[in-house]
Amino acid sequence: MNGLRARLDILRCWLQDRQPDVVGLQELKLEDAQFPHEAFRELGYRALTHGQKAWNGVAILSREPAVLTQCGLAGQEALGARLLEARIGELRFATVYCPNGRSVENPEFAQKLIWFDALIDWVSRQPRDDASVLCGDFNLCPTALDSWNEALLHGSIFHTDAERERFQRLLASGLRDLLRAHAPELRAFSWWDYRGGAFHKNEGLRIDLVLGSAAVAARLKSVRIDRDFRKKQQGFTPSDHAPVLAELS
């Protein structure tokens, strides 16, 4: 996202073009009082928000009424506003902005792992038979297939065994990586660095994921990464992340 205020125009284009029912947003970089509810209301969406000044921040947009069920990850508030969950009809929908970690040597990396442990605890306590979705910016590549250059980057940030072990524990708690459920061997990225022409060289990472419970996976029709919106749209600067779209029956 890189800031909702800076990306509101291109987000509006995307909502109008793709017409999603429910959306998870990450990296709002604004306080709740600054959230542009009216802009979304005009497009038919209501919003739940968990923001903070300048950094982080998550939101859920929906056409149907949403009931807030979780705001923030318990015990991890010091790492910022990074988790929000709501019930929308029969669907439990959570979105996360997982910590970056900066580098393996940085103290923030250890904090990232602890944050993931808290996320796994929270997910593990949820009912197994729910239709539930957990989506967002996970700031890790689940497997070698999800990186443009595993040989170069293995062991560095997003590519460590410690991060991947956390991700496997999330899956073990009863979630499927929906893009992999739909396309086990597909090489597809969701993020490309702004610098050095990385997008045009397809030097990207798949770090933006939609996870779903068995009940959701059974209803899965398609998942795709909306690469077109990593490009400039109507003169509006894109995020360095592309949206990920999952279609359920």
Place this chain on the structure above:
DNA sequence: ATGGCTCTCGCGGAGAGA
């Protein structure tokens, strides 16, 4: 990738992102 963009805060340039 030893950091070549693009944000935020706040009025210059530092810090964060991934």
